[in-house]
Amino acid sequence: MSTPDSSVVFDGMYSKLVDDEGNQDKFSSTADVQHSDGAVFPVRVTALVRSGPGPYRIATICLASLCAILLISIIAVSAHYKNRPQRGDEGTTSMQTDVSALTASLSKLQQENKQLQEDKKALLDKLDLKLTTKAPPVVTLIPNTTGASVECPTNWHLFNSSCYFISTRMISWKLSQTYCERQGAHLAIIHTAEEQTFLWDLLPRAHWNAYWFGISDKQTEDDWKWVDGTSVEKSFWEEGEPNNHINEDCGYIVKTEVLERVAIRSWYDAPCEMSIKFICEKEMKTK
Structure with missing residues (x-):
């Protein structure tokens, strides 16, 4: 040339x-x-x-x-x-374009999922607020062991002078206490074996049916106190419990399908952030 x-x-x-x-x-x-x-x-x-x-x-x-x-x-x-560009270059450019498009799609889906989670949380909060601000429930007059009449709201169970609510909703220990307080109650405080057995008998059997109640050692490790600030005098821990296996500062009751398990050995400790059901207690005035 x-x-x-x-x-x-x-x-x-x-x-x-x-x-x-x-x-x-x-x-x-x-x-x-x-x-x-x-x-x-x-x-x-x-x-x-x-x-x-x-x-x-x-x-x-x-x-x-x-x-x-x-x-x-x-x-x-x-x-x-x-x-003229080689075919290999054209293929590389096309692949880069496809990867960019997939990355953009993934980012969009992640944002949509985050928004859906936020919407779900907002709906649950609204539902909780609606449940706690609804009209006063129908009450029934049930005589207690002393012969006096005690008024318990619908779906609450009477023992001595207290009414107990067994939840079906699964939330953390702290949110459980907040829910009970909105009902004019608190997480259950259990002082006697009779009270413990009464509550345990209300619980349905399942593979591992767990319920928060009003006990924790969040302030001082191994110093278990009730939600009213009083110390735990009588307890009903399962053998080997509490063990604080993974920063477990809150107590719950378990009822399983194992018939040999008994009410007076059914307490366990667990992380307070765990979501399980719960038991509320409301002290009632006698008439």
Whole structure:
């Protein structure tokens, strides 16, 4: 291939096609060609033609022009294919585009999931508020062991002078106490084996049916206190409990399908953030 400063000269290539006699003229054709690296250089084709009339002069001019056009076409085609992107590059670009699109879709889904979780929490809070601010429940008059009448709200169970509510909702120990307080109650405080057995008998059997009640050692480790601040005098821990296995500062009662398990050995300690059911207690006035 010619360099940018060279010229292709066909001097006298057709000199045998014309007579030695007579005058001869030069025919010159020049064109600009762009190289693959962007440089532009001229290509000049020169031929000797006869100045006089005759078929050879026309043929020579046409042939020289065709040669120049052919050379220009070859250089242009070569430059085009050299600058054309490879299929591998096209595939890489396409793959990068696909990865970017998938990443954007994943980010969008994560944001939507976060929003759904926030909406769910807001709905649960509204439901909780609605439950705690509804009209006063129907109450029933039930005689206690002393013969006096005690009023218990619907779905609450009477023992001595207290009413107990067994929840079906699963929340943390702290939220359980908050829920009970909104009902004018507190997490259950259990002082006697009779009270413990009464509550345990209300619980349904299941694989591991657990309920928060009002005991914790959050203030001082191993110093268990009731929610009213009094110390625990009589307890009903399962053997080996409490063990503070993983920062377990709150107490719960368990009732399982194992018939050998008994009420007076059914307390366990657990992390207070765990979500389980709970038992509320409300002290009632006698009439």
